[in-house]
Every structure is written in C-alpha cells, then in structure tokens.
Amino acid sequence: MPTIKIGRRTLAAIKPAARPTTFFDTDVRGFGLLVRPSGARSWILEYRPGAGGRGVSKRRLVIGDPETMTPETARRAAKDMLADVRKGKDPAAERAEERRAETVKEILDAWLRRHVDTKRKGSTAALYRQIIDTHIIPALGTKRALAVTKQEVARLHEAVATKGKQKRKAEAKPRASRVTPRGGTYVANRVVALLSAAFNWAADAGLLPDGHRNPALGIEKFREQARERYLTSEELARLGAALHEAETVGIPWEVDETKPKAKHTPKQNRSTMLTPHVVAALRLLIFTGARLREILNLRWADVDLERGALFLPDSKTGRKTVLLSAPAVEILESLPRVGSFVIASESAGTAEEQPRHDLKKPWALVTRRAGLSGLRIHDLRHSFASFAVGGGVGLPLLGGLLGHADVKTTQRYAHLASDPLRRAANATAETIAGVLHGNVVSFDERRRA
Secondary structure, three states: OOEEOOOHHHHHHOOOOOOOEEEEEOOOOOEEEEEOOOOOEEEEEEEOOOOOOOOOOOEEEEEEOOOOOOHHHHHHHHHHHHHHHHOOOOHHHHHHHHHHOOEHHHHHHHHHHHHHHHHOOHHHHHHHHHHHHHHHHHHHOOOEHHHOOHHHHHHHHHHHHHHHHHHHHHHOOOOOOOOOOOOOHHHHHHHHHHHHHHHHHHHHOOOOOOOOOOOOOOOOOOOOOOOOOOOOHHHHHHHHHHHHHHHHOOEEOOOOOOOHHHHHOOOOOOEEOOOHHHHHHHHHHHHHOOOHHHHHOOEHHHEEOOOOEEEEEEEOOEEEEEEOOHHHHHHHHHOOOOOOEOOOOOOOOOOOOOOOOOOHHHHHHHHHHHOOOOOOOOHHHHHHHHHHHHOOOOHHHHHHHHOOOOHHHHHHHHHHOOHHHHHHHHHHHHHHHHHHOOOOOOHHHHHHO
C-alpha cells in the first residue's frame, strides 16, 4: 500500500484505481485514505487492539468522509483513537457493539415486561404503555438507545407539551372529527420521567454500558398546576340535593329545542333516575374519601359492618383498611346485595360478573344539575380531606383515614389547617390595633386575657 504525506493537495491529486487502494499517511501510523474504483473515499484507521503485536489481528475503522472532513480534522481524530487504543480501548469493537445495542423500543419493552408488569399495578402499567406508545415510540422507538441525546429528549418534551396547546386551540373551534392530539405539560413531564426510569433500569440490568449517561437527566420539567378542588359547604349541599333528586323523581333532561332532532324527543318522562347502586357509590365516595376504584371494585366479602370497616385486599398503596362512619354504614346496610360486588354492574350475579367500569355519565348528570361544572370524582377525596382538616383532624390521622403510604402525600393538605394560623393572625392584629389606637396592654394582661 502506498504511503504519502496526506494533505489537501495530495488529496486532490489521488485518482481511483482498478481495485480499492489505501493511501497511508507518513505522520500517523495506521491513518489513511481508502479510495474505491467507484470514486468513493473514506478516512480509515488500522490498529492492533490490546497489547498489539503480530499475533493480534488488525482492526479497521472508518473515521469519516473527505467530503465533510478535512485531512487535518481526520488526522486529529485518528490520533485520539490511537490514544484510546493505548489505554486498552477498542474503538472498532465498541462501534460494532453500539450497532448491536438495543433500540429505545426494545429497552422500553424489556422495562415494561420485566420491571413494570411485576412491580406496578395493572392500571399503572396500562398508563405507562399508553404514554410510551403514543409519544415515545413514534419519536425515538427505532433509534439506538446508546445514540439518544439529551437534546432529542428535550425536543420530545417540548413537542408533547405543544400538543396540549394545539388541542386546547382545536377545542375552541368546531371540531371536524372526534380525534384530537393528546399531550400537554403534565404528559410531557411523564414522558421524561418514564424515559429516565427505563434508562436507569437498563443500565442496572446490563443492557447499557456502565457509565452511560442517562439522556433524560437534567431536563427541566414544566410547572404543573395543582388540580385539586375543594367543595364548600354550600356546594356540597347542592350536590346532595342533586343526588336526592336523581334517586327519587329523576333529573330533568336539558333539551335544546333548536336542534333538528329535538322534536323527536319524548314529551313525557323527560327525566333520568339513577339506580340505588350508582347513588350509593357516589355517597360512599363522599363519606369515606376512598378512591373510585376502591369503591367500584369493593366486594361484599371485604365489608365488615359489625366492626364498621372495609378490608381492601388490594388498593393503590396495597392492603388497606377503610373505617366507616355511621352514614357510610347506613348506606351499605340499605343497599340491595346483587352479585359479589357492592356496586352492582350489568353483569351482576352472572358467571362472568365484572365490577362497574366507571361513573362518568351519572357523575356528569349530577354535577350539571348541581351547577358544579368541572368537578372531578377524585375531588370528593380532596373535599373529604378538607372537611377533616377543617374539623381539627391532624395530618397523621388524616393520612390514616385516606390510606396514604407516605406522610409527604398527606402534607399536600397542610395549607388547609388554617384555624390555628387565623387565630394567631387575629391575636397579632388585635395587639397592633391596640397600639395604633393608644390602647396599650401589657404582655401579662394579654396573656391572662
């Protein structure tokens, strides 16, 4: 193989031969230019890995293309690679390993199958899969996990958040179809969190090399607005009135007489009544502060009316006991037992009995009637906590009532305990007002008062 001083002039003078020819550089051993008969050119580096010597086979590594890399740049890259070889590295083997490395989709599939499915609840795993299939796989699924950069994850983070803005704009106009893009800042933050968790797991599982930097680390999350809503006493009274109306005379329909099909609506019995089990489910949510699935999945076998408790074998936080108040016990005692589930579904009493899927339609009907637009079923849990704290229940007891596994979760309701703060504020303001009006009272007198 010819050896020449590779520079810009010699590069321009080299012509293709009948066979592939490598022109090695005189300055850097193993660095050269490979010229093929077709005219294609590549910067290459040949070296012997490990201890070197004649007994070790040579490795060849393509550095780059002369069309985009100057001789000086290619020579510097070759020197850096040779320095790595002297440290015991094998650049060619590392590159081959990188080509064989799992794709992002393969990493995520393994993480879901071997970690999430075995250690998370089914509903959590389903949510993870939905986010991954909707947002991560289309953007990064076919890319090698080792090649994913922090910049790519940051761009995905921004793109998912932008989808939420596009959705809100689309909903402000008449929609041509029912399909709308899913996204928003909350989902965007979950995308980054899932990617980060999957990459950490893959590194621990040996699917990624030691020391590989997690590309999802260090990406600043979007601020998320808290979605809690707390019912006031007046709002709770309106909700109770709507529930009573729904189970007795029914809630009247709201018919838009301007619509073309309005004339076909029956003129009589224009009202909707809710079944005792649906009303009972909503009232149990109000009186217990339990989660929706904890009530809908509740079986009669888990109810102990004598001790006034629900013994849930499996909840979001594992096994859980829900203490029942007198109103909750009364609801359960008066409820007809149909099938194995407390809240009977359409399949109640059959061999294929399943729990009720949701309460979306009855909840929408009741909240519309009560004038509580936008109220979520989960807000009943927040309202239960609000009334508890307002009644003087301490945060440790509240955590027990709600079944929180972590005390930090209960701390979110700390701001509701305003009565002690209000008393302190009133006392301070009264002292200041006394000074302002010249009515100075000594400290001992204030304490005795």
